[in-house]
Amino acid sequence: MNKPPIRYIGIGVLLVGAAAQAARFFPDDPLWQDPPPYPIGKIDKVEILAIVDFYKNTVYEKGERHKPGHIIPSQGVNTLGEVPDSAWYTNRNGRKRMPLPDLVRGPAFTGPPAGDRWTVTSAKAEGVTPGFTIKDAKGRKYLLKFDPSTNLELSTAADVIGSKFFYALGYNVPENYTVRFRREQLVIEKGLKFRPKRGHERELTDSDLNDLLRVVAHYPDGSVRGLASLYLSGEPVGPFKFYKRRPDDPNEVAPHEHMRVLRGLYVFAAWLNHTDAKSLNTLDTVVEENGQRIVRHHLIDFGASLGSDSLWAKDPRLGHDYFLDPKPGLIQLTTFGVAVPKYARIHYPSNPAVGNFSSEDFDPDKWKPNYPNAAFENRLPGDEFWAARQVMRFTDEEIRQMVATGNYSDSESSSIISAILSRRRDLIGRTFFQKILPVDNIRVENGRLAFDDLRTVYKFGSAGVYQVAWAAFDNARNQQTPISGASGVGLPQPLRSAAPGSYWAATLKSSTHPKSVTVFLRRDRGEWTVVGIDREGENEWRPR
Numbered sequence: 001m002n003k004p005p006i007r008y009i010g011i012g013v014l015l016v017g018a019a020a021q022a023a024r025f026f027p028d029d030p031l032w033q034d035p036p037p038y039p040i041g042k043i044d045k046v047e048i049l050a051i052v053d054f055y056k057n058t059v060y061e062k063g064e065r066h067k068p069g070h071i072i073p074s075q076g077v078n079t080l081g082e083v084p085d086s087a088w089y090t091n092r093n094g095r096k097r098m099p100l101p102d103l104v105r106g107p108a109f110t111g112p113p114a115g116d117r118w119t120v121t122s123a124k125a126e127g128v129t130p131g132f133t134i135k136d137a138k139g140r141k142y143l144l145k146f147d148p149s150t151n152l153e154l155s156t157a158a159d160v161i162g163s164k165f166f167y168a169l170g171y172n173v174p175e176n177y178t179v180r181f182r183r184e185q186l187v188i189e190k191g192l193k194f195r196p197k198r199g200h201e202r203e204l205t206d207s208d209l210n211d212l213l214r215v216v217a218h219y220p221d222g223s224v225r226g227l228a229s230l231y232l233s234g235e236p237v238g239p240f241k242f243y244k245r246r247p248d249d250p251n252e253v254a255p256h257e258h259m260r261v262l263r264g265l266y267v268f269a270a271w272l273n274h275t276d277a278k279s280l281n282t283l284d285t286v287v288e289e290n291g292q293r294i295v296r297h298h299l300i301d302f303g304a305s306l307g308s309d310s311l312w313a314k315d316p317r318l319g320h321d322y323f324l325d326p327k328p329g330l331i332q333l334t335t336f337g338v339a340v341p342k343y344a345r346i347h348y349p350s351n352p353a354v355g356n357f358s359s360e361d362f363d364p365d366k367w368k369p370n371y372p373n374a375a376f377e378n379r380l381p382g383d384e385f386w387a388a389r390q391v392m393r394f395t396d397e398e399i400r401q402m403v404a405t406g407n408y409s410d411s412e413s414s415s416i417i418s419a420i421l422s423r424r425r426d427l428i429g430r431t432f433f434q435k436i437l438p439v440d441n442i443r444v445e446n447g448r449l450a451f452d453d454l455r456t457v458y459k460f461g462s463a464g465v466y467q468v469a470w471a472a473f474d475n476a477r478n479q480q481t482p483i484s485g486a487s488g489v490g491l492p493q494p495l496r497s498a499a500p501g502s503y504w505a506a507t508l509k510s511s512t513h514p515k516s517v518t519v520f521l522r523r524d525r526g527e528w529t530v531v532g533i534d535r536e537g538e539n540e541w542r543p544r
Helices: 018-022 050-059 100-105 154-168 206-214 265-272 326-334 381-392 396-406 411-432
Strands: 118-124 131-135 141-146 176-181 186-188 224-230 282-289 292-299 439-445 448-453 466-474 479-482 503-510 516-524 527-535
Touching: 100 154, 100 396, 118 206, 141 154, 154 176, 154 224, 154 265, 154 396, 186 206, 265 381, 265 411, 381 411, 381 527, 396 411, 439 516, 439 527, 448 503
Parallel strands: 118 186
Antiparallel strands: 118 131, 131 141, 141 224, 176 224, 282 292, 439 448, 466 479, 466 503, 503 516, 516 527
16 A cells, blocks of 8 residues: 655644554545645745756756665655645646636736836846846836747747646746837836946947847847746745755755656656756745745746747757767667667758657657756656646647647647647657556446546547455554455445445456556545545656
8 A cells, every 4th residue: 555645734733642643534635735834934045057957967866766665655745646736836727627718828817018118127148049127017027038030939939838838737837928029119227237248247228239139030020029928926036956845945845856746747848848847947936825925936937848949949859868868879889870869860840930849759758858857757657647637638629729829920830839739648648547547537426436547538548347346444544344245336335324434445457457546435424535546556666
């Protein structure tokens, strides 16, 4: 039987007796919301240098990792294996289907920059494309980013689309908007300091602004395409790491490399080809919520998703190998260049706005970000299944309409990306539904145990013939006692006459899948509650 999930015990709660401490389930299970947060004190700002983060995660094995005989189950989950609402995550399309208009809107509640004039309050010249901070007519601050001159709409669309999907998947993300404007709309804040690529700091001039915009993508009519990202609310305190806890936040329940919300992020990043999923593309902010200061955790910057690598079209190698990965080179060397990887033989769309994006070379179990990520490396089949169920919820039409929010100039770009995402979605379902018996929406209905086999729901295969083994469950001792002769989905006699507060278990097995699922039920007044689910194989691990 799997290790029970962590329970949160608030200040002042007293546990009476050893039996209470040993109970597998509590009256409020399953929890769908983290307990009220502890007060936080001073939160230090974290600074991470890109080269240092790359070096540490590439050269060293950061965080606590699985070892043979020492598998660390995922944490930050309820008794159903779901991730409760928290400062990290909000159940959106994963628990209850979002209406299509909400999926299309995503996190965009405020709107794009308002007014005919935007004030530039900061500017940078570093990198291939410049960046600005602007203030709109209502005093709202946005980060303004651009496409590379060779790929109009490539990264700006990817950033918007990524924010919509990651929001629907439950994460905290910024409001991203594509904007189209002319140089005359930008005015420079008086006295704004600026450091050119070569030279000393001085005031930004109109000539500097013209030079900075000259290298970004323009439409034929001279207007500029940009990505306006609304500044997040609260006090920014730096990125979070994908390993260890934040030491000054008492509300962190587990080391980051063990949290399902970050382990399962691997599947979402693989689907959207978000190869730049790293600490530098996260941000923690201190906000006030219900009168309490908390640290809220965000994912930011999705410009390196889909076929974009932010500053140019994505190298076909990305998503398949790490930046520093000796294995591909050794294969080429030992085969004298004969073993050409599949991604190098694929014909990618010759569309500058799409970049290099494909489903032909996509293996969900072998996809890689740009460099190792401790939480991704620690993922288990239970994490993959949790995430794959959510990916499969998106219909073709929902994907099409969400991709359309990238505001491509032509319908071809949107159609290509939508079709690829739909195919990658199905590959994710087929891959990760093999590892765990894919039953979902488990419930008691009309005196019978009912559930959905996701293989038949998504037409991946046959559910086969199911057998059910029933047992009484001693919650205080965490022990099952089989009910003799009970094998069908109908509730056996002991359950039909069960007293309120009693617990029972049903183990499901399919003739077409090697794994089983055990469901724990509690008899509440007038109804049955599914209080726990154990999925055989969810904690199986193999070295990657």
